[in-house]
Amino acid sequence: MKYDFDSLTDRKGTYSLKWNTGNEQELPMWVADMDFATAPEIVDAICKRASHGIFGYSYVPDTWRNAFSSWWKLNHNYEIDPQWLVFATGVVPAISSLVRKMTTIGDNVLVQTPVYNIFFNSIVNNGRHILESPLIYDGTNYHIDYADLEEKLSDPQTTMMLLCNPHNPIGRIWDMQTLAQIGELCWKHHVLVVSDEIHCDLTDPGLSYIPFSSVSAHCADNSITCLSATKAFNMAGLQAAAIMVPNLQLREKAERGLNTDEVAEPNAFAVDATIAAFSEGRPWLLELQNYIYANKKMVSEFLEKELPTVHLVPSQATYLLWLDCSRIGVSSGKLAESIRSSTGLWLAAGYEYGHCGDAFLRMNIATQRSRVADGLARLKKGMDRITDKSI
Numbered sequence: 368m369k370y371d372f373d374s375l376t377d378r379k380g381t382y383s384l385k386w387n388t389g390n391e392q393e394l395p396m397w398v399a400d401m402d403f404a405t406a407p408e409i410v411d412a413i414c415k416r417a418s419h420g421i422f423g424y425s426y427v428p429d430t431w432r433n434a435f436s437s438w439w440k441l442n443h444n445y446e447i448d449p450q451w452l453v454f455a456t457g458v459v460p461a462i463s464s465l466v467r468k469m470t471t472i473g474d475n476v477l478v479q480t481p482v483y484n485i486f487f488n489s490i491v492n493n494g495r496h497i498l499e500s501p502l503i504y505d506g507t508n509y510h511i512d513y514a515d516l517e518e519k520l521s522d523p524q525t526t527m528m529l530l531c532n533p534h535n536p537i538g539r540i541w542d543m544q545t546l547a548q549i550g551e552l553c554w555k556h557h558v559l560v561v562s563d564e565i566h567c568d569l570t571d572p573g574l575s576y577i578p579f580s581s582v583s584a585h586c587a588d589n590s591i592t593c594l595s596a597t598k599a600f601n602m603a604g605l606q607a608a609a610i611m612v613p614n615l616q617l618r619e620k621a622e623r624g625l626n627t628d629e630v631a632e633p634n635a636f637a638v639d640a641t642i643a644a645f646s647e648g649r650p651w652l653l654e655l656q657n658y659i660y661a662n663k664k665m666v667s668e669f670l671e672k673e674l675p676t677v678h679l680v681p682s683q684a685t686y687l688l689w690l691d692c693s694r695i696g697v698s699s700g701k702l703a704e705s706i707r708s709s710t711g712l713w714l715a716a717g718y719e720y721g722h723c724g725d726a727f728l729r730m731n732i733a734t735q736r737s738r739v740a741d742g743l744a745r746l747k748k749g750m751d752r753i754t755d756k757s758i
Contacts, residue, residue, distance in 0.1 A: 370651050372658045375735050376402050393711040396742050399535070399687060401601040401733035405644075406651035409600060412643035413636050422635040427454045431638050434645040435594065435609060442568065442649075445581045451613050453622045453631065456606040458565045458593040460630040462529065463489040465561050465591060465610070468624025469617075470495055475525040479511065480721025481689075483535045483563070490529075498525055501723045502537070506691075508681060509537050511545060513552075520556040528553055530562040533569075533576050536689045536720055536729045538682025540576050550579070550586035559617075560590040565608075568599035570684045571663075572656050580613055587613040591621055596644040599652055601733075607637035659686045662732040662739050669743045674750055686733035689717075693726035697753060703728060706749030712742055 378386045385398045404410070432449035439445045455461035466476060466489050475498040476490045490497050500516045502509040519525060530549065533540045541549075553560050562579040570576055580587040595608035610625070612618035625631040666688060670677050678691035692702055699717040706728075707713050717727030730746075732739050 368654050368658075370406075370654050372403050372655065373735055373737075375737065376404060378402065388713065390711065393707070393713055394738065394742055394745060395713040396731045396734065396738075397713050397715040397729070399598070399685075399731060399733075400603055401686065402735060402738070403601055403655065403733065405601045406648040408647035408651070409602065409640050409643045412639045416636055416639045425633045425635055425638060427633060427638060430642055434642045435611075438645040439578070443575055443578055443581075445578045447611060448613070451611050451618065452594075452609045453612065453618065453625060454633055454637075455593070455608045455610055455625055456630045456632070456634075456637075457597075457603075458563055458595055458608045459485055459489065460628070461593050461608060461610050461625065462486070462561060462563065463493060464624045464628040464630055465621060466490060466493045466495060466527065467628070468620060469559055469561075469591075470526045473524070474527070475519075475522060477516075477519055477525055477528040477558070478721075479516075479531070479534075481536055481717065481724035481727065482529075482531050482720055484719040484721075486529050486531075486563075496524075498522070499721060499723075501721065504723070507678070509534075509539060511549075513548065516549070517552050517556075520552050520558050525556070525558055527559045527561060530560055530579060532562050532564050532579055533566045533684035535566055535685055536687050536715075536717075536724070536727075537680055538685045538687060538689065540570060540574060540683040543577050543582055546577060546579050546582045546586065550583055550589070554585040554589050560586070562590055562592045564592055565595050565598045566685045567594070568596075568652060569659070569686060570656065571660050571682075572653075574683055576684060580611065589614070591617060596641050596648075599655075600640075600644045600648055602640055602644070605637050605640050606634060607641050658736075659733060662686075662734075662736060663688065665736065665739060666730070666732060666743065673743075673747050676754075677746075677750065680727075686731060688730045688732055690714075690728045690730060691726065692717075692728055695750065695753060699725050699727060702753065705753055706746065709752050710745035710749045712745035712749060714746075 472494040592611040597603045680689040703716040715729040717724035
């Protein structure tokens with residue numbers, strides 16, 4: 368491999384949220400960022416920009432839009448008109464702004480749970496109602512309950528659907544038929560789709576996701592897509608993202624919302640880093656995908672051999688694993704707390720992603736293989752303790 372993903376990195380002293388544990392012995396495998404240094408090509412671009420020494424206001428150049436467009440054409444076989452793109456300081460700020468601008472206080476915003484927990488904040492904090500359409504879990508995989516979905520989309524108070532594509536935390540790549548059916552139901556019931564596609568480049572080797580707006584004319588005309596290089600290239604702290612909106616009327620309204628909320632202006636490094644990622648980062652990303660996939664296989668084999676009571680939900684994307692702990696018989700909050708207190712392993716409790724996630728834990732494996740092995744050993748120790756005595 369050209370790039371080094373195995374050498375341990377030390378993030379302490381960098382104000383890392385993930386590693387702000389308060390205990391030197393803890394191993395955080397919860398929040399969704401990686402312990403790998405980003406692509407050196409991105410570091411070089413940032414250092415070059417930093418060496419200039421002046422960090423005034425920045426504008427968004429055409430090269431930034433063209434970098435997105437070229438990347439999606441090369442990697443996802445989708446032609447994005449550069450004019451469809453609007454800068455945003457992050458996917459979450461964009462979603463919150465879109466909720467405020469494109470819906471009304473008291474409206475329902477539909478989500479398919481279990482789902483990224485910050486969606487709930489973007490809805491509730493802005494005076495809208497969360498409307499859950501739980502995915503069907505058959506004990507192995509997840510499926511969409513279309514009858515429930517249509518019933519809730521047909522409610523006149525439901526005006527927006529937040530789609531997670533690929534889906535966090537279950538790691539599902541939605542296929543074209545599924546996306547088309549969602550698109551037609553939302554078109555039929557006049558519900559705007561906001562598609563969070565931030566994990567789109569973190570697919571298993573050989574797999575690719577399908578952009579929601581590429582599926583049909585209705586999907587393109589009735590959607591706003593949130594895109595970013597930050598998740599795949601581990602540079603979330605640079606606060607750089609985009610919304611992609613083919614419909615001109617929707618785009619102008621959404622752009623006005625982003626500007627009103629003051630989340631449409633790049634910092635001094637956001638543009639250069641994004642251009643470098645999409646222009647020069649592909650070899651690094653391909654190696655990263657292989658490394659994460661090997662970590663997934665390691666976890667799967669360990670659980671099958673050492674912890675058969677924990678089921679790993681099959682995943683095609685993201686570096687987040689969704690662990691079915693229903694056979695343990697302990698709520699996810701107590702389970703995560705017990706494992707952390709007894710072993711130092713910090714996992715995310717499934718209830719945070721919706722009530723239907725309460726028998727699950729989320730594990731972030733975007734770290735060095737030795738740390739994954741350490742985390743698995745701690746997980747077994749914590750689970751064995753729970754099995755041996757009641758908590």
